[in-house]
Amino acid sequence: MIMGTRYLPDFLTFRLSDNFKHMKKLLILGGGTAGTMMANKLHHVLDKEDWNITIVDKHKTHIYQPGLLFIPFGIYTRGDVEKPKANFFPPRVNAIFSEIDMIKPEENKVLLAGGRVLQYDYLIVATGTDIRPDQTPGLSDSLWYKQIFDFYTLEGALALRQHLKTWEGGNLVVSITELPYKCPVAPLEFAFLADAYFSEMGMRDKVKITYVTPMSGAFTKPVATKMLNELLQEKNIEVVTDFYIEKVDNEKRCLVSYDEIEIPFDLLTIVPMNMGDEVIARSGLGDDMNYINTNKETLQSVKHDNIFVIGDAANLPTSKAGSVAHFASDVLMENLMHAIEGRPLTAKFDGHANCYIETGYGKGALIDFNYETEPLPGTYPLPGIGPFGLLRNTRINHYGKIIFRWIYWHILLKGKELPVESEMTMAGKRRISL
Amino acid sequence: MAQKTIAGIAVEVSSEGYLENPAQWTKEIALEIAGEIGIDLTDKHFEVLEFLRKEHAAGTQLTIRKVGKSGIVDIKGLYTLFPGGPLKYSAKIAGIPKPVSCV
Ligand SMILES: Cc1cc2nc3c(=O)[nH]c(=O)nc-3n(C[C@H](O)[C@H](O)[C@H](O)COP(=O)(O)OP(=O)(O)OC[C@H]3O[C@@H](n4cnc5c(N)ncnc54)[C@H](O)[C@@H]3O)c2cc1C
Numbered sequence A: 001m002i003m004g005t006r007y008l009p010d011f012l013t014f015r016l017s018d019n020f021k022h023m024k025k026l027l028i029l030g031g032g033t034a035g036t037m038m039a040n041k042l043h044h045v046l047d048k049e050d051w052n053i054t055i056v057d058k059h060k061t062h063i064y065q066p067g068l069l070f071i072p073f074g075i076y077t078r079g080d081v082e083k084p085k086a087n088f089f090p091p092r093v094n095a096i097f098s099e100i101d102m103i104k105p106e107e108n109k110v111l112l113a114g115g116r117v118l119q120y121d122y123l124i125v126a127t128g129t130d131i132r133p134d135q136t137p138g139l140s141d142s143l144w145y146k147q148i149f150d151f152y153t154l155e156g157a158l159a160l161r162q163h164l165k166t167w168e169g170g171n172l173v174v175s176i177t178e179l180p181y182k183c184p185v186a187p188l189e190f191a192f193l194a195d196a197y198f199s200e201m202g203m204r205d206k207v208k209i210t211y212v213t214p215m216s217g218a219f220t221k222p223v224a225t226k227m228l229n230e231l232l233q234e235k236n237i238e239v240v241t242d243f244y245i246e247k248v249d250n251e252k253r254c255l256v257s258y259d260e261i262e263i264p265f266d267l268l269t270i271v272p273m274n275m276g277d278e279v280i281a282r283s284g285l286g287d288d289m290n291y292i293n294t295n296k297e298t299l300q301s302v303k304h305d306n307i308f309v310i311g312d313a314a315n316l317p318t319s320k321a322g323s324v325a326h327f328a329s330d331v332l333m334e335n336l337m338h339a340i341e342g343r344p345l346t347a348k349f350d351g352h353a354n355c356y357i358e359t360g361y362g363k364g365a366l367i368d369f370n371y372e373t374e375p376l377p378g379t380y381p382l383p384g385i386g387p388f389g390l391l392r393n394t395r396i397n398h399y400g401k402i403i404f405r406w407i408y409w410h411i412l413l414k415g416k417e418l419p420v421e422s423e424m425t426m427a428g429k430r431r432i433s434l
Numbered sequence B: 001m002a003q004k005t006i007a008g009i010a011v012e013v014s015s016e017g018y019l020e021n022p023a024q025w026t027k028e029i030a031l032e033i034a035g036e037i038g039i040d041l042t043d044k045h046f047e048v049l050e051f052l053r054k055e056h057a058a059g060t061q062l063t064i065r066k067v068g069k070s071g072i073v074d075i076k077g078l079y080t081l082f083p084g085g086p087l088k089y090s091a092k093i094a095g096i097p098k099p100v101s102c103v
Helices: A010-019 A033-045 A065-073 A154-166 A186-200 A222-234 A278-282 A322-340 A395-412 B027-037 B043-057 B064-068 B075-081 B086-093
Strands: A024-029 A051-057 A061-063 A082-084 A094-097 A100-104 A109-112 A117-119 A122-125 A129-131 A170-176 A207-212 A237-240 A245-249 A254-257 A262-264 A267-271 A274-276 A307-309 A353-360 A363-369 A378-382 A386-390 B002-006 B009-013
Touching: A024 A033, A024 A117, A033 A051, A033 A322, A061 A065, A065 A154, A065 A186, A065 A395, A100 A278, A122 A322, A170 A186, A170 A262, A186 A207, A186 A222, A186 A237, A186 A267, A186 A353, A222 A237, A222 A363, A307 A322, A322 A353, A322 A395, A353 A395, A363 A386, A363 A395, A386 A395, B002 B027, B009 B027, B027 B043, B027 B086, B043 B064, B043 B075, B043 B086, B064 B075, B064 B086, B075 B086
Parallel strands: A024 A051, A024 A122, A051 A094, A122 A307, A170 A207, A170 A267, A207 A237
Antiparallel strands: A061 A082, A100 A109, A109 A117, A129 A274, A245 A254, A254 A262, A353 A363, A378 A386, B002 B009
């Protein structure tokens, strides 16, 4: 269905597009965080008379993914995180809701499931990343959604909510399967929120929380790891590092690592392996985890000049996070315009990421970093003023996270400007040695 | 960054003892670092080390999974070769920087 011309029957819309054959075509694959943002930004700069903008997604509902974290604890409900995707696309943009079957870069074509073919002059790939429990033996087996849950999907978060309502306690294991995964701080936040939740329920003494990670610490970068380790300790959360999951033993109810260490659980909340969409693999565009080889500064596909990549679908060496997609969107817009005008791509993305870390009890921490600079303490966005404290556990940071939902729906997705710089700045940050 | 003499060669190392410049690497250096960790290097180990050096030079972000798909060893095999920290140790012995997972 073509939403931009939503009052016309299908046969007429095809006629219409025939008449516009001379128009140039910008095609966006994926109408999640990044794709929606790009549609909103580009509709202002690509002339209506010359450019046809189309966006394709298989789902009609937009999910505010950061909100999924709060569902298991009854803080948010389904209604807080779902809205129709079409509400966020500008009226002139054609929205097609269909599975994308294949990208054919040599022919500048995209095939949709059902056989429809879309031609493009420029392509933006924003198909994101998704969980793949099928990649770990025993994970999506008899205990799946009974004693093992993910909180990266709406189904998983809702099922876990139901389970927690009557759970009487035991060994709660929070674990990460494989790197990279989106929103690297989410499982930590989950552990912090679980600690607060069980305390409020008056049953913290009945729950042992263990955080299991393939990394060598709570986080990869030293300064943030130190701060987060202290928090974990304070909250009595045990940490197991360098644990690489080989399989889940459903009978013994334990995680088994490649070096045959077992961690038993009564309740396992896990971030399964994350992978880019299979359409990337089918089209021969991905690495072994289906991420597209992307120039980390220009955001152009390394193989194809008229393909740009944004969001979790790219193999950029920074976090897979909505904030990263947001900071990248201005660079992508500028470089795309340069490419269209035949000028060199001069805008450079610095890998800027900015993540609120919910730590429970109405508090939160904040980290701000890029390709080169690890998260450091200080204030954000105003040097010396804040209001947000970097690498500090404060009440105001928690409000930052709560307000973020409003900002996400009303400013971020609509491609509007936020009062913070895209490029990371050292102003307000302190370099420290450990 | 610090200077260190490994197997009689002066090399630059990171605070965690990883070579800063992979070009300074020699087999003797590998043997000495492996000895410090407590690993006896076999031909199989060297095959893995060569793979890591080649991939690093090509700009690949290394993960255990990538090594597991190399056709040289599977992930379990990698753990048997470099117990306790397969990627951490193999990278150190291969004279390449510590692989950072991109978080
Ligand atoms: C629990 C959780 C907490 C998070 N918290 C934060 C946070 O606090 N801060 C932050 O910045 N980020 C956070 N994130 C990460 C953030 O949500 C993602 O990084 C962001 O949504 C990425 O945007 P994207 O457009 O690349 O991918 P997505 O928003 O996932 O969109 C991809 C779209 O592509 C579509 N698609 C894919 N393949 C196909 C196909 N073959 N055919 C048709 N359509 C297809 C999908 O349906 C989807 O709509 C969190 C994520 C989770 C799961």
